[in-house]
Amino acid sequence: MRTLTVSLGERSYPIHIGPDLSDQGEILRSHLDSKQILVVTNATVAPLYLERVLRQLEGKQVATVILPDGEQYKTMESALAVFDALLEHKFNRNAHLIALGGGVVGDLTGFAAACYQRGVPFVQIPTTLLAQVDSSVGGKTAVNHPRGKNMIGAFHQPKCVIADLSTLDTLADRELSAGLAEVVKYGLIRDEPFFRWLEEHMEALLRRDPEALGYAIERSCHNKAEVVAADERETGERATLNLGHTFGHAIETGLGYGGILHGEAVAIGMCQSADLSRRLGWLAERDVERIVALLARARLPVRPPAELGVDAFLEHMAVDKKNLEGRLRLILLERIGKAHLPIPVDLAPLRATLDEYGRA
């Protein structure tokens, strides 16, 4: 097992990464200072891993909430189901929540923990690649609103993250690829050597070579932890973690949640960001090609679905929360390995990118 730390003063916490961590109860129990534990998971993960986690909680007062699987359930309604369970069991302000699942379960459980009695602790046990490398680390929690992704949320750091590599064995290929989108993102925004490593090891990752996966996860978490430690509340560098996300969120909102995986939308959005960066003279044509090629090799979509027109795209981008005072601010790439903080972008090149990507 390897342990990284997210350094945030008194809110610092460890990320444990290794195989079969779900069977090592002492790790989990060492982070639970309460008898009252609510485990939140979903209908896909529950049959695979819930029993294992519950076995480690023997002697505690444990309740569970099992949500349906999918981004379309990352809603206030699901959060209310968590509040109902907490209150039904008379759980107090010292109760702990455990998020067992992917990014949806983690974001939603974290948000519920942030709000229940004005904040209770929670633990992340991410079971997807995307959650292990990105969403479980950093304390961003949220639910979606029909008009925009993650529009209702909170900053609430977990007490720890337990990334059990073995849970990836049961991950669908499509989910694995979605996670790789966020892995590639770290290479793009701040870690050029990692990008080159990914170009060399993409096939190993796709065949789930444990050593390659472990390395990619640890290096991703290392990057994420550094960025979060430097800028917890996203007033600066942390915004670069949203590379491709403004485009991606517009795709997700436009298709309706559940129509596309978050990582897939981000992959498309990173291609669009790269294209826009090139149009503005920042990124070389050759590097755009490398980016698109690597994402395509990760079996990710690199163009938006044809049904999402340019006008609908712009409409959905305008309410993205990175947009200040009506000017659309986007993260661009200076080169592979270096993202620029969000800057206002003129409509003309943005439209050109959307037009380019609007053609099937």
Add this chain to the structure above:
Amino acid sequence: MRTLTVSLGERSYPIHIGPDLSDQGEILRSHLDSKQILVVTNATVAPLYLERVLRQLEGKQVATVILPDGEQYKTMESALAVFDALLEHKFNRNAHLIALGGGVVGDLTGFAAACYQRGVPFVQIPTTLLAQVDSSVGGKTAVNHPRGKNMIGAFHQPKCVIADLSTLDTLADRELSAGLAEVVKYGLIRDEPFFRWLEEHMEALLRRDPEALGYAIERSCHNKAEVVAADERETGERATLNLGHTFGHAIETGLGYGGILHGEAVAIGMCQSADLSRRLGWLAERDVERIVALLARARLPVRPPAELGVDAFLEHMAVDKKNLEGRLRLILLERIGKAHLPIPVDLAPLRATLDEYGRA
């Protein structure tokens, strides 16, 4: 105008107190760093004060949400109406909210501000005595859950509090009394000279003598600001601000929100707390009498409604969020002017108090 400060480092903010502040736009505008402003108010306050506030926001992009009046609307549903309005107007993460109203509007608006895009600034313009002396200061925000008051919330400090004393001219007598309950609370928990002042000036307060009201509000805010500055997150002294509130919340939950005013429930709860403190040998019989007498002179109820039985009472108290690990922890009075931090209380004396107060 007098200005107090809530000292919380970079989250510090002023409380402005004075007559006709709603007509002095420069105060409000100096706290708004955004073009996008959402004013949340209710159907009682809107006809009286909304136009006045809107006049000061000319040139800005302003939207309003007018909620029905009453504690029964301090719900997630109302918060969702605020999120809908924010997104409908494409308000970004730099938008500001203004809470124009009493405690319900303030708590709900603050919670919506805490969660919208993971947190946007908000300003409190409290228009009831209770909101001016208590709920608008200190950053506790929340909505109610059918199973418990303030169960879903956040700590989110406002950018400023503007307490316009003139708004109290239109306050119903019953609302004025409800606010006096929280005023008396400060005397009870930490300011014995203020309690004596209140004994001497209760009639002046009830006839809304401006000087007396202004003094009571300022002294209350001064006490509140000191407590919050010392213990923002309620890990210690701040809990004493909840004197009577565990009883009070049980009454509110038991009667259904809207059945009794919050301040009225707190008045009853403080009498019960005083009675329990006496039973445990902490408070003199004479002081219990002084407390009950002062609250009664403030035209507040001092006994719970007969329909709320002892068992129902205990049931509702058990989920109160001050209750850790199944032991009921209550704030007791050592004497008038000195509250004790929450301590576990045995069931027997608690039952005795509830029995005593259960008899009509």
